Amino acid sequence: MEPSQGGGASDRDLMARLAAGDREALAPLMERHYPRLYRIALSYLRNPDDALDTVQETFVKAFQNANRWDGSVEAGPWLSRVAINQSIDRWRRIRRRQATFTPLAPGDHEAALADGALDPDARVHGRELRDRLATALGRLPERQRAVVILRHYQEMTLEEIADALGMKLGTVKSSLHRALGRLRTGLQRGLES
Amino acid sequence: MILAHLLLRRRVALLAAGVLDGRERDEMRAHVDSCSRCRREYDELRAVVGALEADPLRSAEPEIPVSVLIDRVEQRLDRVATSRPKRAHGWRVALPAAAAAVLAFVLLGTELLPRRGPEPVAPTPVPAAALPSEVLDRLERNLAREQAARYLSEAQDVLLAVSATEADCLREEDRLDVGEAPDRSRQLLARRALLVEGRPEAVASAQAVLDDVELALREVADLPSCVRRRDVERLRQDIDRRQLHMRIRLMTRELEG
Numbered sequence: 003m004e005p006s007q008g009g010g011a012s013d014r015d016l017m018a019r020l021a022a023g024d025r026e027a028l029a030p031l032m033e034r035h036y037p038r039l040y041r042i043a044l045s046y047l048r049n050p051d052d053a054l055d056t057v058q059e060t061f062v063k064a065f066q067n068a069n070r071w072d073g074s075v076e077a078g079p080w081l082s083r084v085a086i087n088q089s090i091d092r093w094r095r096i097r098r099r100q101a102t103f104t105p106l107a108p109g110d111h112e113a114a115l116a117d118g119a120l121d122p123d124a125r126v127h128g129r130e131l132r133d134r135l136a137t138a139l140g141r142l143p144e145r146q147r148a149v150v151i152l153r154h155y156q157e158m159t160l161e162e163i164a165d166a167l168g169m170k171l172g173t174v175k176s177s178l179h180r181a182l183g184r185l186r187t188g189l190q191r192g193l194e195s
Numbered sequence: 196m197i198l199a200h201l202l203l204r205r206r207v208a209l210l211a212a213g214v215l216d217g218r219e220r221d222e223m224r225a226h227v228d229s230c231s232r233c234r235r236e237y238d239e240l241r242a243v244v245g246a247l248e249a250d251p252l253r254s255a256e257p258e259i260p261v262s263v264l265i266d267r268v269e270q271r272l273d274r275v276a277t278s279r280p281k282r283a284h285g286w287r288v289a290l291p292a293a294a295a296a297v298l299a300f301v302l303l304g305t306e307l308l309p310r311r312g313p314e315p316v317a318p319t320p321v322p323a324a325a326l327p328s329e330v331l332d333r334l335e336r337n338l339a340r341e342q343a344a345r346y347l348s349e350a351q352d353v354l355l356a357v358s359a360t361e362a363d364c365l366r367e368e369d370r371l372d373v374g375e376a377p378d379r380s381r382q383l384l385a386r387r388a389l390l391v392e393g394r395p396e397a398v399a400s401a402q403a404v405l406d407d408v409e410l411a412l413r414e415v416a417d418l419p420s421c422v423r424r425r426d427v428e429r430l431r432q433d434i435d436r437r438q439l440h441m442r443i444r445l446m447t448r449e450l451e452g
Contacts, residue, residue: 032265032268036261037256037257040255040256041255044252044255048252050258054257057264058264061268062268062272062275065272094352098351098355131249131250131251132250141362142362150247154247154248155247155253159214160214176205178214182211182212182240183240185243187366189243189246
């Protein structure tokens with residue numbers, strides 16, 4: 003599979019080809035959606051390796067389940083749905099492993115994140131913020147966390163979030179409300195300590 | 196008045212999250228401007244939203260190029276393709292299809308094949324009768340084991356959710372929020388009864404784990420949604436003492452084959 007194949011085709015065309023079992027259609031879709039799906043998984047899991055594995059699994063699932071795509075949603079939101087559900091599944095497996103073998107440490111994964119080309123002050127500030135957010139987000143129930151990620155990291159509408167997570171609109175609203183309240187408590191606690 | 200503010204809190208949070216539109220947004224803005232308590236709530240939640248939006252991960256770029264990911268996905272799909280015949284749902288489709296084909300051959304064959312002489316060719320009723328029941332028996336057994344594996348996996352999620360919770364519901368009383376775990380436990384316990392009624396011999400090896408999981412779920416089912424921290428600790432220690440998570444993992448793998 004070559005990265006450049008399928009260049010000018012629309013997402014819909016590519017999804018239709020994927021649904022028909024054409025693996026060549028996967029590469030152009032990956033080129034278009036990889037960074038965005040990576041950010042969904044990374045925001046949720048807070049670990050680059052886990053995020054990459056999750057994106058890989060997202061595209062595998064996308065290929066395997068493409069025949070379920072009925073065209074009522076665009077390919078982008080459909081892939082986001084697969085990515086966030088894969089992230090939740092992976093988070094459960096990580097938590098299960100941690101609960102079995104080691105104590106939970108929500109901020110540990112953060113050490114694995116590189117700060118790239120940021121200047122030293124920005125790097126320190128960015129790391130502190132990330133640490134506090136990681137701890138606070140890690141304490142949220144998994145669905146509330148997903149709602150926050152899709153809303154505030156992906157800027158999805160409440161209706162899109164409800165669709166992606168298979169939740170009712172009212173439940174998404176309450177989840178967002180509760181999650182923000184819990185994050186406030188968590189971030190304040192982080193500042194105090 | 197207090198009740199009214201409690202009802203308004205959700206809308207204040209939604210305003211801070213930037214998801215209200217049109218008239219609803221304008222009304223809430225006007226209210227927040229005229230109500231000091233709501234204003235404070237709004238400002239605090241806006242600070243949370245600001246922190247989320249300043250998270251450097253929002254603009255993170257993948258560390259490996261797309262070409263490498265494409266290769267990895269390609270290899271993964273190849274592996275899946277070669278291992279597919281071993282998958283349980285493959286059998287679920289293939290076995291009834293094979294049984295139907297044999298049955299059709301036997302039935303149609305006896306009717307349509309030319310008969311040689313006065314002695315009719317003896318049909319083969321034994322495989323026709325025996326194969327479907329054998330297949331059905333095997334399918335039922337596999338299904339019972341799959342259901343038990345799924346039950347154990349979901350039970351583990353509930354137990355982990357309770358064990359790992361750090362969310363305060365009443366901070367001053369040191370109480371923790373266990374959310375929907377008690378409800379989920381009750382639903383799972385209802386399913387547990389069905390597992391026993393179905394094919395108990397198919398899940399006989401899982402009996403000890405199922406019994407211990409049932410005990411733990413009963414404890415969770417009796418909890419309120421806002422629990423004293425020491426009760427959660429006690430439950431966590433009990434689960435650890437029984438090595439429940441590890442045993443569930445091993446048994447789930449065994450049941451899934």
